[in-house]
Amino acid sequence: MNTLVNDGARPVALVTGASSGTGRAIAIAMAEDGCDVGILGRRTEALEQTALQIRALGRRACVLTADVRDEQAVAAAVEVFLAWSGGRTDVLVNAAGIPGPLGATVGELNVSDFDAVMATNLRGPFLTMSHLLPVMCRQGNGRVINIGGNHGMRGRAGRASYASSKWALRGLTRSAALEVGPHGVTANVVAPGAIAVDRMRQRWADQAAAEGVSEEVILERYIQSLGVALKRPNETSDVVATVRFLAGEGGRNITGQEIVVDGGVIV
C-alpha cells in the first residue's frame, strides 16, 4: 500500500472529477493503494463506471453526484460522504476542472464563461476544502492535492480565464497549507501540462480529420507549439504517479508546493 496509512482504519479518499479523464484514473489509483473512495462529478452513470472499477479492486466506492460550483450541492455531497466514511477523510483530490474558452482574448471573453471557469476550477476546490480541512485537522492527518495546470505557472494568450483559475488555486492551496500544517495536514498542487485524456485525443482526431493529416502530425505540431522538452504529452499515469507520491510516504513533509508535470515546458 502506497497511500498514507492512517491510525488503523482503512484510508478514505474523496476525488472530484472522477467521472472521466485524470480524476477517474486518480480515483482508481487511490483504490489500488488501499483507499475506499468517494467519487464526485455531475454524470452519475459515468461515476458508476468508475465505481465498478474501484469495487473490482475490493474497495468501497461512494458515488456523489454534485456540481462543484454549487455550494448547497457540495455541502450535501460531503455530508453523505462523511456519513459513508465514518467521518474520516485521509486524502482529498480536487481534479474537477474545465478549460473554458480556447483562443478568446481578455477583450473577447464573456463574463459568464470567465465566471464558469473560476467557479469550477477555484470555487469548487475551495468548497470541498472548506468542509474537509476541519475534518483532517481534527484527525491530525490528511493530504489535499489540487490539480492545477502549468498555465497556472505562466501566462497564456487566449487562456486568461483558465490561467487565472489555476494561478488562484495556488494561492488557495498555499494559504491553506500554512493554516493546516500545524495539524499535520498537507496541501499541494500538481500542475500538469497537456494530458492525453479522451477529450484531448478527440480534439486532435477532429483536427486531423479536418486537415486530412494523421493524428501523429497534429500531436507533433501541438507538442512543438508548446515547447515540450521531452516531446511527449502527459499520459494520465504521469499525473497519477505524482498524486500517489504526494498521498504516500514521499509526501509526508511536502506542503504548500506546486509540482509541475509537463515534460519540461516550465523550465
Ligand SMILES: NC(=O)c1ccc[n+]([C@@H]2O[C@H](COP(=O)([O-])OP(=O)(O)OC[C@H]3O[C@@H](n4cnc5c(N)ncnc54)[C@H](OP(=O)(O)O)[C@@H]3O)[C@@H](O)[C@H]2O)c1
Ligand atoms: N487534460 C489536460 O490537458 C489538462 C492539462 C492540465 C491540467 N488539467 C486539469 O486536470 C484536471 C482533470 O482534467 P481532465 O482533462 O482529465 O478532465 P476531463 O476528462 O475533461 O474531465 C473533467 C472532470 O471534471 C468534472 N467536472 C467538470 N465540471 C464539473 C462541475 N461543475 N462539477 C463537478 N464536476 C465537474 C467532470 O465531471 P462531470 O462531467 O461528470 O461533471 C469530469 O469528471 C482538471 O482540473 C484540468 O484543469 C488538464
